[in-house]
Amino acid sequence: MSRPTVNDIAREAGVSLATVDRVLNARPGVRGKTITAVNEAIARLGYVRDMAAANLARSRRYPMAVFLPDGGGQFVQTVADALDEAAQQAAATRTEMSLIRYPAGDTHHLAALLAGVDPEAVAGVALMAPETPVLRDAVRALRARAVPVVALASDLPNAGCDHFIGIDSRAAGRTAGVLMGRFLGARPQRVAVLAETMLLRDAIERRRGFDEVLQADFPLVEVLPTLETHGATEALRRGLAEILTGTDLGGIYLLGSGHRALTAALEGMGLLGRVVVIGHELTKASRAALESGHIHAVIAQNPGHLARSTLRVLRAKADRQPIDEGQEQLRIDIVIRENLPA
């Protein structure tokens, strides 16, 4: 017994090959009754489309465009690398990718780039960007031109994207909160929260999740107001010093990037390894800090998974095919020194 083919379906359903083809590829001009009959035959025979052959026959290409902020920190670079690697693999299914960088934060620039996307030349768009009104409109316009759009890492809930690929920031914050609470133990302690900026939705959501958990489950822990560093190492150092004059510090929660700066500041203060530090995203810096014991846990999303998921989802959207939610669901990874991936 070999696998059933389209011919077998045609015979089984009592229709012609052309009709089976119309049903399989959702082409118009088939009665509902016939569609049902064909689908039943498909189910009866357990037919599975041979994607390799299908793609070969189509000789269709899937040029995808991915927009990433330029200079958005280590994490962005990690994602870019993962995307490049995923693209190499995906080339086997004629999925191509061009990575386009835009000045970080300049959503006007990005919106202009999106406006210039040619639906003929681009089968799908993925973007990592903060949500602004300009960008929201740009995404809407793109989708109106039938270009699938997915949000990467940071959701754009009101832009009407086809999909969001990333983890729930609030849940990630909750996870960080539980770890912080447990690592601190059952004594009264204070926790500082650091962020480059609180303007990004992600940071706000993480902080919210973090607070929720600590308030509910670890009442002995006091979470201090967020210290915004705006990327300035000096501001970080000063802020930390100020906090430390008033009181003892049990832990530090790093909402965004800045592992390197934090490590430097802590070293200067002789605090390295004496404070529980929990951060986000696995980058070269945070990995090194984990390895040397300077930070204790990182909440991360697997960049490889993120990248492959992005291309798969865009491909599915381009073909108007359903998405395997289970496979595309990104997990909230907890990374400590002992389970650092090689």
Add this chain to the structure above:
Amino acid sequence: MSRPTVNDIAREAGVSLATVDRVLNARPGVRGKTITAVNEAIARLGYVRDMAAANLARSRRYPMAVFLPDGGGQFVQTVADALDEAAQQAAATRTEMSLIRYPAGDTHHLAALLAGVDPEAVAGVALMAPETPVLRDAVRALRARAVPVVALASDLPNAGCDHFIGIDSRAAGRTAGVLMGRFLGARPQRVAVLAETMLLRDAIERRRGFDEVLQADFPLVEVLPTLETHGATEALRRGLAEILTGTDLGGIYLLGSGHRALTAALEGMGLLGRVVVIGHELTKASRAALESGHIHAVIAQNPGHLARSTLRVLRAKADRQPIDEGQEQLRIDIVIRENLPA
């Protein structure tokens, strides 16, 4: 420009299609000089053989056989389900899978099954089994008959498998150890270790990793000898009670399965939620226990990833193609209530 094809190579090398084909498929009847010329043309054009088209032309199928223990606990069932799902997906690339169960622990039976594998009818074999001499020989014999073999979840280091798909048990144990140490805090505490049996390599390795970490980094924690329950709820209850008469218990490390029994025993003793419990593998039982706060962390490997990886690796081996190590590397997942996947 699109990808070069065999025709492009023929033109570039100044030979005919037939000759290119002979070179590509290592057929005889070509002068060394010509072979070199063709290979140079291939290199110059950066030709990559389209395996999809090649296999289509060969109309090759990939029937894989996966052997799982019967009655090996919830985890095995979880893996089986994941494999079924992965097989459905993989069917699109003519990869088929048959799941074969053997009596858990009966490696003689399994060895007999492996001896009966027909290399013509099976493109690859995956198996989850403890390593025994009989099995080792059976695996060697299979590989001698040119059937790729991969080990699933539990490694068979001396059987000469083509690949191991799973996580490093020792590292998993270390991860559990760090979490236990941190969750317990900086007070002197005792930790009980439970296992159904210590005959399996996995359990031994986990325990070793666990001990290593606690000895080195958490000297205040005393790890008690392993309590083997042999699957008997009553033995578990008695053993725990015995431990509790002597001393206070800070934590419990569950080396293998048995979440349900442990929860029941703890409930009977009024200890639910008052002891730090860390276990392995995410199953229905351990998930429920995490949700209700009865256990605090689970060290797991993603069964979906494991399943997809298994089929991908077997397929690559069958085609004698290289493996994307990055993609096949399973992560050691730390799962707590807050990052339970949906």
Add this chain to the structure above:
DNA sequence: CGGTTTTTGAGGTACGCACCTCAAATTCAT
């Protein structure tokens, strides 16, 4: 040099599917 062996070329069929065209059959509305 002729004869033999080896190498090469030309061309075809097949794999499973997509996509196209044109005509025939069926259904629908009036």
Add this chain to the structure above:
DNA sequence: ATGAATTTGAGGTGCGTACCTCAAAAACCG
């Protein structure tokens, strides 16, 4: 019932490769 619209069938071509046959060309041998 009649014409129009819709639905279906038949058949073809091509995707990139494998594998086959037969004849032509080239290389080799003594």
